[in-house]
Amino acid sequence: MLRLDCLRSVYPELENCLVVTIMGAVAAELHSLGHRPNFFYLQHAMGLASSTGLGLALCLPEQTVLVFDGDGSLLMNLGSLSTMARYRPRKLVHVVFDNESLLSVGGFPTATSTGTDLEGIARSSGIPRVATVRSVESFKTAVSDAMRGNELTTIVAKVEAKGPTAYVTDLSLLENRFQFRRHIQSLKTS
Amino acid sequence: MPVSATNSKVIYDALKECDIHLVSALPETWLVHLIRLADDDPEMILVRLAKEEEGVGISAGAHFAGVRSAMLMQNHGFLASINGIVSFSHLYKIPLLMLISYRGSLGERDPWQTQGGNVTEPLLQALRIPYFFLDAIDTVKKRIRQAQTLAESSLQPVALLLTRDLMWEEL
Numbered sequence: 001m002l003r004l005d006c007l008r009s010v011y012p013e014l015e016n017c018l019v020v021t022i023m024g025a026v027a028a029e030l031h032s033l034g035h036r037p038n039f040f041y042l043q044h045a046m047g048l049a050s051s052t053g054l055g056l057a058l059c060l061p062e063q064t065v066l067v068f069d070g071d072g073s074l075l076m077n078l079g080s081l082s083t084m085a086r087y088r089p090r091k092l093v094h095v096v097f098d099n100e101s102l103l104s105v106g107g108f109p110t111a112t113s114t115g116t117d118l119e120g121i122a123r124s125s126g127i128p129r130v131a132t133v134r135s136v137e138s139f140k141t142a143v144s145d146a147m148r149g150n151e152l153t154t155i156v157a158k159v160e161a162k163g164p165t166a167y168v169t170d171l172s173l174l175e176n177r178f179q180f181r182r183h184i185q186s187l188k189t190s
Numbered sequence: 191m192p193v194s195a196t197n198s199k200v201i202y203d204a205l206k207e208c209d210i211h212l213v214s215a216l217p218e219t220w221l222v223h224l225i226r227l228a229d230d231d232p233e234m235i236l237v238r239l240a241k242e243e244e245g246v247g248i249s250a251g252a253h254f255a256g257v258r259s260a261m262l263m264q265n266h267g268f269l270a271s272i273n274g275i276v277s278f279s280h281l282y283k284i285p286l287l288m289l290i291s292y293r294g295s296l297g298e299r300d301p302w303q304t305q306g307g308n309v310t311e312p313l314l315q316a317l318r319i320p321y322f323f324l325d326a327i328d329t330v331k332k333r334i335r336q337a338q339t340l341a342e343s344s345l346q347p348v349a350l351l352l353t354r355d356l357m358w359e360e361l
Contacts, residue, residue, distance in 0.1 A: 177283070
């Protein structure tokens with residue numbers, strides 16, 4: 001299963017939620033499908049995409065927030081699972097693309113390649129709904145259901161360690177950040 | 191425990207007057223009253239963290255959502271947050287108000303706090319983070335308001351160091 005195909009399968013559903021991605025392949029691939037003002041790409045600060053999603057979800061409880069995380073990033077901030085589970089915002093969907101690899105720095109294997117089970121860690125942390133998916137079809141169903149559901153969900157998507165040829169996009173970090181905030185403020189006034 | 195409940199209340203009220211509606215915190219002795227005040231306040235979103243660096247992301251999310259926030263942490267928690275501060279708050283120009291208890295400074299009895307005390311100000315300086323002291327009760331309100339204003343106008347982290355003189359009642 002390719003991450004790009006997973007992203008493509010849910011892309012039409014991303015229009016009315018807030019999306020936060022990690023750096024590297026996830027950001028570049030989502031951007032390649034077509035940037036939208038409700039997408040924020042956290043191009044560094046590994047581990048903090050889920051925390052950013054939590055902050056958004058706690059402040060905007062009626063808004064669906066989707067985080068596209070990765071195994072390398074989540075392993076740097078496993079405590080985030082326990083913090084999310086503690087407050088369990090009902091409209092936060094946490095997707096973890098697990099390619100068992102730190103792909104963008106040369107493909108070094110992460111601990112999920114030697115048995116660390118992120119779904120198990122999420123469940124034991126208290127995340128009320130967890131799943132692991134291995135096909136694009138099941139990915140699409142799991143994400144769609146979670147977005148329509150009313151419960152904090154972590155979905156671990158096992159994907160191949162393949163990514164784009166380039167990671168830098170033509171969207172500057174600050175442009176993305178200001179546009180994202182302005183988009184959210186426009187939702188509040190409309 | 192001689193942590194000043196009175197002065198903690200003044201600090202908390204000053205945060206409220208700045209329209210701060212979310213605080214993230216990791217408990218430490220000097221912060222117990224502040225955290226309890228936040229916990230008892232239905233208008234405040236209190237996020238108890240596993241590690242302080244999470245608070246950098248949570249505050250960024252709050253900023254995007256249009257909600258003012260603050261981080262409550264010990265100086266060792268600031269040390270644990272530095273990558274997040276540099277590669278999120280600084281990189282993306284996110285206002286971040288940090289209230290940092292200045293352990294390991296003058297009068298510190300706990301040996302384990304002393305190294306962190308030595309490096310707190312040099313690190314803030316190296317990171318070009320404007321910092322000011324909360325050390326006298328009559329200036330607390332003004333300094334918190336000024337720090338919040340600066341964080342928002344400059345779109346960057348600003349630190350307030352909570353000192354022993356303010357937080358601890360034992361001489």
